[in-house]
Amino acid sequence: MSGFSYNRLGVALGALVLVGIGVGTGVVIGQRSDGAGAPAADGAGGRKPLYYYDPMYPDRKFDKPGPSPFMDMPLVAKYADEGGGAGAASGGLRIDPALTQNLGVRYATARMGTLGGDLNATAVIDYNQRDVAIVQSRADGFVQRVYDRAPGDVVAAGAPLVDLLVPSWGGAQTEYLAVRRTGDARLIQAARQRLVLMGMSDSLIASVERSGRPHSTITITSPIAGAIRTLAVRSGMSVPQGAALAEISGLSTVWLNAAIPEALAGQLRVGQSVEATLSAFPSERFTGRLTALLPEVSGDSRTLTGRIEMANRGGRLRPGMFGRIVFGGATTPALLVPSEAVIRTGQRDIVMLALPEGRYQPALVRVGRESGGQTEILAGLGAGERVIASGQFLIDSEASLSGVEARPIDGAAPPAALAPKPTAKMEPGR
Template sequence: MQNKSVIFTLSSVACAMILVAGGYFAGRYVASAQPSVPQVAGTASLPSAGQKVLYWHDPMVPQQHFDKPGKSPFMDMPLVPVYAQDNQRPGLAIDPAMQQSLGIRFATVRQTEVQTRMEVIGTTQFDESLAEVIQTRATGYITQLYANAPQQRVHRGDPIASLFVPEWLPAQEEYLALKRGGLGTAILNDSKAKMRALSIPAELITALDKTGKVQNNLLISAPHDGVVSELNVRDGAMVAPGQTLAKINGLGKLWLEIDIPEALATQVQVGMQVVATPANQPNRTVHGEIQQILPQINGSSRTLQARLIIDNANDEWVPGMLMRVQLTKTAGKLGLLVPSDAIISTGKRTVVIVRNHDGRLQPANVTLGGEVGEETEILSGLQAGEQVVASGQFLIDSEASLKSVMPRIDGAEAAVNNSPTQGSVSAVRQHPSVDNTTLIKTYQSTGVIEQVTPDSITLSHEAVPALQWPAMTMMYKKPASAEFEAFKQGDKVNFSFIADGDGWQLTRMTTAGGAKP
């Protein structure tokens, strides 16, 4: 009986082992019958829960779509999913980790009292209202010139020149003869009037009356302290009536003439506060306010000139000094300010990239006011408290064009108008091999030629941040077989390329030193 129990126990154990082994092999068979799922490194290719995947793609070859995840056939990286939500919601969603790697920085639109302020250039000039012009009213000769060079400093009463006028002699001799003859006062007064009509100065007539001698020379003196800014005669020169002998400019006051760029001309007003600093002496300043705006744009410099008078009683300043000038409008107003780095000007419009309430990014058209330090006033297009991208805009633009979820910053409007955007900051241009209404983005890099074939060139090149490409070796198609014939294996080159169907095509290539265009 005991032997039967042992045999039964051993039989039960054997059956259990057979069942376990059968289950193991059956499980292996069922597992092998299921389709295998490719193992993809990283988590970027795994779809998020609750989101519908439209397709997978390689961000470096965004034109090629795949219907399932896996490894990119083009690069050593996993395919990236594109979700339906990305195409349905406005703007571009960028992972916070990628934002950090791209160096994206945000700034808040702030409302504050804005004063019109601009930085311009000015120069000190003679105050022409203090200038005295020395002229002669009769034909004569310079017998002696005391001020013998321009820019010579003079003081009030200093002699400038001695003038001999022959036609004054007969009138003086006639007066002396009448006086010696004892004729009446009325006749003498008539003779004096005749001398005044000949432009004989009153001081010469007085000297003639006192000394009883003919005055042969007229001494011309400086009317006030200043500088001989013009000297138009020399010793012995003959002068005619109305001829300018010299010009004396005073130095007690100077003009500060400010050059306003034509684009800022409408913002300048009389009464704006001025703080001027000499270019080579930053610790000295001049304070004042604009007193006059000249009514004409300078044709050569395309600037509008504003003027104010600065005191120079202590000879602190000299004409011709270059000044850095800060202009400020006294009355402030409420306005919106953003960092100047946040603004992108395409030539046809001005935009900033705004972060929506859900964190997505999209461009907004704005109208600019003046600059306030490192910030710029926004007249329309934004509201206080909104957040804008202050750095990394162009990388965002590249990411948006790869994912096709946000209009190109500089290309959307141009595409509508069938005309390329001029002066674009994102390097959009027209390529000669495509239709004139098609806008193509051009990328640049530097690398070394590894192989040249009739249809392609293989390059080992540096990273391309705009496409988030690391340094790599890649084949690029030629526009034509005859292109780039001067280049050979081993050349270090700067090159430009565009997306072309399912690959990339070279558009321009030069050696790193600038040869072989």
């Protein structure tokens, strides 16, 4: 009896083992059948993938499924009826209206309006570099006096700068006076010409003729009125012929150097009038004339330097003063959107369109002038189209992750630099 019971127990255990093996085999076969049949089901339902992509790099497309070459995760299929791809090109990105309300999204409509023609820019006063005098020594000499002058001093025209002792001139003047006493006109003219060639001025030679005595110590004066920029001599120094003694910048006119944005430089013309206000004289307006637009653009601020020449009556305008300038211009009609609605990436400018049925799509635009919180749209947008004025950055990020392509400026194809990358050929697992 006991042997019979053990036999029945063994048979039962064996049956349970066979059932377990059968169930496990069925699960494995079912999994393989499901995996193998997934594409067939898609094909039967008409949902054929457009391409495959990595959600972390939605702009890279692959024609076969498999692991991502960028992240340790499988590629995701993109279908025509989903956001992005061909469907998104026309339908855009759909977002729940409740979500946009929570984000505080505000809208604006592109409209025709007028943009003020006045252009504003910051400016700084500088010396007029065309009104500069360099004072040099015309002969070897010794500095005897500098009249307590120092760089930064403002001097009048004819003001004394340096007393210079020139020994060689004293001997030449003595010979000239001796020749004059001979009465020979030809010899006198030749001796006088020699003094001129040595660097003596007509006024100095006339002074020697009147006094009948040589003048070996000469006073060098400022040829113009202005500020002493450099003074390279001091009492007791010896100076060679041609040495620069002083540099003087005139103050009758000054330059106002304005930092003009690169995008606005094309609207200016040399010769037009300019109005300026200075921080030192906030209640006054000064006028000048644009004399030059320098050819070099600053790489950091993307601005050009506009040079405005202004009269400096009374010497009140001093180099280094800060101010603002206004370029007068005509008021012109333009298609306008709020400046905050334009997303500037450095490579392109886009706005986020608000389409019907809660859909959104980025659109490439070409912008122009900006004034009073409004930006001119030159291309890529039409009057009456709605754009997002607040919260567009979050929606633009979602559109990028979903692979929604921006509407091109010409409405047909984006520029080559912004065209989507071609589909990459990649074997799964590589």
